[in-house]
Amino acid sequence: MTGGTILVSLDGTETTDATVTAAFSLIRKFNLHATVLHVRIDPVAAAAPPIGEALTPKTAHTLACLAEREANERAGHAHQIFRDLCARHAVPVAAAGAVAKGMAARWLEKTGRKDRIMGELGRVHDLVIVGRPTHRQDRTASMTLDAVFDTGRPVLVVPPHPPATLGTRIAIAWENSAACARVVGAALPFLPQARAVSILNTETEHTSVALLPEFALYLKRHGITTDAAIFGSPGRARLSGKALLAAAGQSGADLLVMGAHRTDGLGRLFRGKTTCEVLQNTTLPVLMAH
Structure with missing residues (x-):
């Protein structure tokens, strides 16, 4: 797999630390290129009222603005974590659209449903890394897991507290x-x-x-x-x-x-x-x- 590509999500969930740690371990060990993905919540979808209820235009606009502000804050925090990880592991940051020689990581932001985006992007990567759902009711994590299994690519499922080593x-x-x-x-x-x-x-x-x-x-x-x-x-x-x-x-x-x-x-x-x-x-x- 030397020189291959991996996809991992940086989303602030319980398993994020474990999944990105596994990703950066593999980057260095096998000279890989990683796409570190952050999926933003769609502010319009986040502000939509429950089925059967209605909001005034002003309330809907206010909720959408709040959702967008929260999404911006989360994305900024996640991007800083990405930069810190690259510096800590001495992994070069690849420019958008560039084909880096040797190990590298690139930052990618998308807006929408995480399961759909991970499923689509997984097909153009050699390995997808996801966190293990930590609760039976964790619908988003379960849907994401189902989506990446449909990519036809191998999937590395990482628990919240994995062993200190990987693959020894x-x-x-x-x-x-x-x-x-x-x-x-x-x-x-x-x-x-x-x-x-x-x-x-x-x-x-x-x-x-x-x-x-x-x-x-x-x-x-x-x-x-x-x-x-x-x-x-x-x-x-x-x-x-x-x-x-x-x-x-x-x-x-x-x-x-x-x-x-x-x-x-x-x-x-x-x-x-x-x-x-x-x-x-x-x-x-x-x-x-x-």
């Missing part, structure tokens, strides 16, 4: 699916840099340990030495997300790599099962692809 010990949840194969392909640039790589596998109705030796051989051909761990109780109906996280923790991993799966036809990831359990409970950054 990597655990791969191998379950022989197309999504898993895609995320392993996306992880190949990271794997040779790790001090240890563990393959986590289990036997369920939908996963098998039969191809584990072939997968280990595939990684070995890429110069990646692994150890394997079979976890959980064989014969379970499905892979347990909590058991997977426990196995990753036992391996000492600071990054989990796994495929992401939808569980219904409504375009929603948050419907239980393994992906949901991992996203709701992980204390590790998780590299996913759908």
Whole structure:
């Protein structure tokens, strides 16, 4: 991934510090170019009254002005954080529209819905970094997560308080699916840099340990030495997300790599099962692809 591009949002939420820290760590480690995005709230939309209610033109104008002032203040604060991060990590600031040589970061402001903007921009970046939703009711974070999974790009989901290191010990949840194969392909640039790589596998109705030796051989051909761990109780109906996280923790991993799966036809990831359990409970950054 050396020389690739990443997209990360700087929005002042609970996970912002963790996501931008992960982004700048990867910028330096892999000589990347980052787009640091700040999405402004649309002042007109913010001032719109609830359905069924009406505002006088004067009140609507006042509310829109207040929303715009707040958006300007937030954007200014976020931009200063960006400049401070670039200075602290010695990452050059790229000019708008410029193609920088070597590592760099650029600042980008957009106005609108964060999920739509992240989803659109994610398709023109090699990796998207988002924060893990910290509450089941966090609708905006959940919608953003769904949007970036629809980009076709790998997604790094970062919890609010991740380990101090990233990618020094990597655990791969191998379950022989197309999504898993895609995320392993996306992880190949990271794997040779790790001090240890563990393959986590289990036997369920939908996963098998039969191809584990072939997968280990595939990684070995890429110069990646692994150890394997079979976890959980064989014969379970499905892979347990909590058991997977426990196995990753036992391996000492600071990054989990796994495929992401939808569980219904409504375009929603948050419907239980393994992906949901991992996203709701992980204390590790998780590299996913759908």
